Amino acid sequence: MTYCVGILLDAGMVFGSDSRTNAGVDHISTFSKMKVFEQAGDRCITVMTSGNLSVTQNAINLMELHSRRDDPQGNIWAAESMFDVATLLGRSLREVRERDAAYLSANNIDSSASFILGGQIKGERMRLFQVYTEGNFIEATPETPFFQIGETKYGRPIIDRVVTPATSLMEAAKCVLVSFDSTMRSNISVGLPIDLTWYERDSLRFGLRRRILESDAYFNMIHTRWGEGLRRVFAQLPDPNWDDENATRQYQGEIFK
């Protein structure tokens, strides 16, 4: 399984991805699911992947191949817009699936894949996209300033509660780590290391690129304090007073047949 999240803020962008892949429980490996493309002063692009590893790796390889050949179909280093990069990535994904999907499905193997793509190209605003398995894509807006792919649900509530476009890069990065902690606690197939990057608006170079390993003291502290904090908040919730007359009436009657 996979968990990736990308957040678009007024101040910049934050990306996090896990790195556990599994083809059955006895075949678990570590592969980075984050790829960055940086030409300082010109463009900073992050791609994160979920789904069939051969499909996602091949799609990114094809995108790079097209870019090296200065293929007229698109070049990630020359594109003038993140929209063009999203189109290129979607097209590369379609190319791989056209080649491989029938062979995979003949063996009941799922060839679906998706990407989070974000970054900034000089002359354009920061942009964040989610590319679907069919190669189509959507773009984040201020009302929905983040995308998740993979095992998205366990880690979503804290992002829903904390992140708005006005959130700082530091707060958003912390929130991403808490979100990973919740996800990894409930789904062991999402695992460390976590690749984390952040990008400050208009800087056109990555502000932070960090791989968080099992020995990471900060992440371990977050893990401990967050768990303790949740249990403390829970313990402080008052008990209900459900022996009131109104409640007693509710027990009867037709509510519970």
Place this chain on the structure above:
Amino acid sequence: MTYCVGILLDAGMVFGSDSRTNAGVDHISTFSKMKVFEQAGDRCITVMTSGNLSVTQNAINLMELHSRRDDPQGNIWAAESMFDVATLLGRSLREVRERDAAYLSANNIDSSASFILGGQIKGERMRLFQVYTEGNFIEATPETPFFQIGETKYGRPIIDRVVTPATSLMEAAKCVLVSFDSTMRSNISVGLPIDLTWYERDSLRFGLRRRILESDAYFNMIHTRWGEGLRRVFAQLPDPNWDDENATRQYQGEIFK
């Protein structure tokens, strides 16, 4: 969508279910997904349902019909074991799906359904089961003292963190409400009212049967305090010190290609 959770504690059992059904976003209704069977002093049984409403309603109706007719196939009021009740419920579900599933799937309608079934019959210990769409079932054990059906993921982390067999009925009921609050916040198709019951071990009568409506002051207080508490714990997490030399080295090298 649906969210139901059943918890088996040393002290008793707690059950919670939402009551929103939807057949498309413009056809949303309120149906209780909890059905209780109580013969005080003899048996206390709770059934909660998820899946196609016609299938789950019909399965429970069939189970009751068999029980009224004193059918040799099984009778919920005469069964000597919760295991027999689980078998009866699974058989009723199979009967409905054998009758209806082909008609539904011909129209691309999903006929899957599942149940949480729990309770106690005089002379036997408390037991908690999950009945799958195929009519087979599993039983909760001390290592896994709860079952969820429907939209299970948003509300799972708090149960994972708080509930053990030693948890009190009151704490478990509070935890169920927090779990519903998280679920409803992230999935609007899970909605109030919540049906909540608890059962004290060996009492052979329900201790609490309550329908929590939108006006419920206690649930609204839980909602507010839990959200505030989470944000407070989050705000108190220290910032990382990622400008250390070790981190700087990690930014370079082959980790991020």
